[in-house]
Amino acid sequence: MDPEFVAAVARVAHGEKINVAQFCRDHAVSRDTFYKYVTRFRAEGASGFTRRSTAPHHRPSTLGPEVTEAVLRARKELADEGRDNGPISIRWRLEDTGQLPLPSRASIHRILCAHGQIVAQPRKKPKTRRRFTYADPNGCWQIDGMEHYLADGTKVCIIQILDDHSRLDVCCYAAAGETTADAWAALEQAFAGYGIPVTLLSDNGLAFTGKHRGWMVELERRLAELGVTSIASTPHHPQTCGKNERGHQTLQKWLAAHPPAENLAALQDLLDEYRQFYNNRRHQSLDGQTPQQRYDARPKATPATGPRRRSGVTTRPVSATGVIAFSGCSIVLGRAWAGRVATIYWQGDRVTVMINDTVVRQLTLDRSVRYQRLTNHTLSGKS
Numbered sequence: 001m002d003p004e005f006v007a008a009v010a011r012v013a014h015g016e017k018i019n020v021a022q023f024c025r026d027h028a029v030s031r032d033t034f035y036k037y038v039t040r041f042r043a044e045g046a047s048g049f050t051r052r053s054t055a056p057h058h059r060p061s062t063l064g065p066e067v068t069e070a071v072l073r074a075r076k077e078l079a080d081e082g083r084d085n086g087p088i089s090i091r092w093r094l095e096d097t098g099q100l101p102l103p104s105r106a107s108i109h110r111i112l113c114a115h116g117q118i119v120a121q122p123r124k125k126p127k128t129r130r131r132f133t134y135a136d137p138n139g140c141w142q143i144d145g146m147e148h149y150l151a152d153g154t155k156v157c158i159i160q161i162l163d164d165h166s167r168l169d170v171c172c173y174a175a176a177g178e179t180t181a182d183a184w185a186a187l188e189q190a191f192a193g194y195g196i197p198v199t200l201l202s203d204n205g206l207a208f209t210g211k212h213r214g215w216m217v218e219l220e221r222r223l224a225e226l227g228v229t230s231i232a233s234t235p236h237h238p239q240t241c242g243k244n245e246r247g248h249q250t251l252q253k254w255l256a257a258h259p260p261a262e263n264l265a266a267l268q269d270l271l272d273e274y275r276q277f278y279n280n281r282r283h284q285s286l287d288g289q290t291p292q293q294r295y296d297a298r299p300k301a302t303p304a305t306g307p308r309r310r311s312g313v314t315t316r317p318v319s320a321t322g323v324i325a326f327s328g329c330s331i332v333l334g335r336a337w338a339g340r341v342a343t344i345y346w347q348g349d350r351v352t353v354m355i356n357d358t359v360v361r362q363l364t365l366d367r368s369v370r371y372q373r374l375t376n377h378t379l380s381g382k383s
Contacts, residue, residue, distance in 0.1 A: 082257025145178035166294035172271035227303035311347035
């Protein structure tokens with residue numbers, strides 16, 4: 001408070017005559033404000049110069065303590081059940097239980113912050129809100145494996161398959177490890193319940209794909225025979241499979257709220273229970289619909305008629321013994337080509353090998369053996 005202002009107010013309050021209008025002009029103070037403080041000083045003395053709070057005396061929109069208690073109780077209940085317990089999930093729980101008045105998501109967030117239930121984590125704020133979702137159910141499934149531990153500490157694998165369009169969990173499979181056999185068994189379960197997808201997206205685990213290594217793994221061959229296109233994320237870019245990564249978090253939280261399974265059979269029982277819960281609970285990314293509702297709302301996409309044979313082009317160095325490694329096989333070209341670089345054109349198991357402009361070998365890979373020997377073929381000379 002300006003000392004000259006305080007002195008002038010005190011003098012006028014005690015009856016002294018001063019030019020108030022001139023004082024207010026010189027000090028850029030309105031006369032209403034000046035006389036307000038004169039009135040306060042006469043009533044309260046020096047305490048009249050203390051600033052008053054500008055907060056309203058009554059807040060009609062303020063939520064009562066019973067709402068705060070309901071919010072905190074719902075958050076704890078959801079956590080104990082292994083469910084997401086953020087503001088939106090809490091609001092849905094209160095809505096389902098008939099809570100009135102029903103607080104907004106922002107009000108619930110403020111309550112949680114005020115009671116230390118939320119710690120700001122600005123680094124987790126997404127850099128972009130752009131999302132890609134396939135237009136139809138079964139347009140694309142995402143498959144991935146997740147490490148898990150049984151009650152005795154044994155490490156196992158949960159193979160989880162989600163429908164990209166609806167987030168529907170089409171399979172959660174308890175496996176001893178992330179192997180081709182277990183991945184195929186999980187897919188067969190999903191096929192039996194939901195049909196065959198157009199596309200299967202995976203990370204670069206060897207059980208799922210050899211795309212970025214230059215060959216086709218067994219799972220990809222089996223899918224191609226069904227007409228399913230296999231695609232893989234870019235190495236070290238888990239965001240491509242983000243729906244499955246987020247699904248792992250929900251599954252891990254739910255499993256953590258339950259006693260650990262003693263064996264794979266008990267774990268499978270837990271996973272079946274989880275799928276029933278997950279597929280029929282409201283999902284924030286689906287505007288409050290359940291994955292099952294979103295999956296059932298549209299016709300299902302189907303693969304094109306006939307098998308799809310994957311194809312591609314890659315290069316391989318020819319060893320000193322005249323052999324190249326491709327798709328898990330050793331293809332013999334002959335010592336005459338040692339030290340050269342071969343270009344491989346392939347579609348499924350059909351392979352053409354060229355060096356410069358010369359066709360060195362054409363063959364269909366025999367998957368019953370690893371070593372593809374020089375038999376029944378024409379070997380051209382060097383170019």
